[in-house]
Amino acid sequence: MAHERVAVIGDRVYRPAGWWTPTVHALLRYLHDVGFTRVPRPLGVVDGREVLDFIPGDSGSAGWRRVVPEAGLRALARLLREYHQAVEGFVAPPDACWALANGPAGAGEVICHGDFGPWNIVWDGLVPVGLVDFDFAQPGEALDDVAYALGYVVPFCDDAQAMRWQGYDMPPDRAERIAIFADEYGLATVDGLVEAVIRRQEMDGVYVRALAERGLEPQRTWVAQGFCEELAARAQWSRDNRALFRSSPSD
Structure with missing residues (x-):
């Protein structure tokens, strides 16, 4: 599948459709039906491109600086909690096809967003007004989304990366930010979160390779260019620097 650009024309967004698109559209319709309207409304598929309504606001790289202040970080965690609450009742059909899985959520699972980062949030100042790009939604434990976001x-x-690329004016207090996110999301403890993040980082390379094997771009190019090795290095950095994140003896 070729990697195509997303186009916004008027109040509609045109994005490349995938084998997962029908299932994702069913999910988006369900979310609107239960009142979680901060996701795009699906309008169909035309000439291999899905059509969605446009949510105005700032997104993409503009999202990074929105989560630096505590208010933005809390707002992000709250949005994830509210999404997970809204999606709990969604039952995908047995033949549901996701990008990285098949079938409905199992016991104790929800449909995770799968790519819950600040770039996939539509912001109005520090207020998240939209959640977009459900291409990698799939059944899983809600903690998977939490770990990915963290x-x-x-x-x-x-x-250096946090300050140069992610908008921090000084080195972040990582343990405090974990605690803030966990508190706003509603977790009773931060125990195990650091290890959950590392496990989720380790899965990134697995997912990229799986999508590349199905011919998806840009993942196929990423594999050819050695990006999976970079992903593995990120997880190794996290393992080597656990002390930066530790907020309890058990982490």
């Missing part, structure tokens, strides 16, 4: 918003990277 990897980017704590962040699980060195100070």
Whole structure:
């Protein structure tokens, strides 16, 4: 599948459709039906491109600085909690096809967003008004989404990257940011979160390779260019620097 650009024309968004699109559209319709309207409304598929309504606001790279202040970090965690609450009742059909899985959620699972980072949030100032890009939604434990988000918003990277690329004016207090996110999401403890992030980072390479094997771009190019090795290095950095994130003896 070729990697195509997303186009916004008027109040509609045109994105490349995939084998997962019908199932994702069913999910988006369900979310609207239960009142979680901060996701795009699906309008169909035309000439291999899915059509969605446009949610106005700032997204993409603009999202990074929105999660630096505590208010933005809490708002992000709250959005994830509210999404997980809204999606609990969604029952996908047995033949549901996701990008990285098949079938409905199992016992104790929800349909995770799968790519819950600040770039996939539509922001109005520090207020998240939209959640977009459900291409990698799939059944899983809600903690998977939490761990994925924490990897980017704590962040699980060195100070130089956090300050140069992610908008921090000073080295972040990572343990405090984990605690803030966990509190706003509604977790009773931060125990185990660091290890959950590392496990989720380790899965990134597995997912990229799986999508590349199915011919998806840009994942196929990423594999050819050695990006999976970079992903493995990120997880190794997190393992080597656990002390930066530790907020309890058990972590």
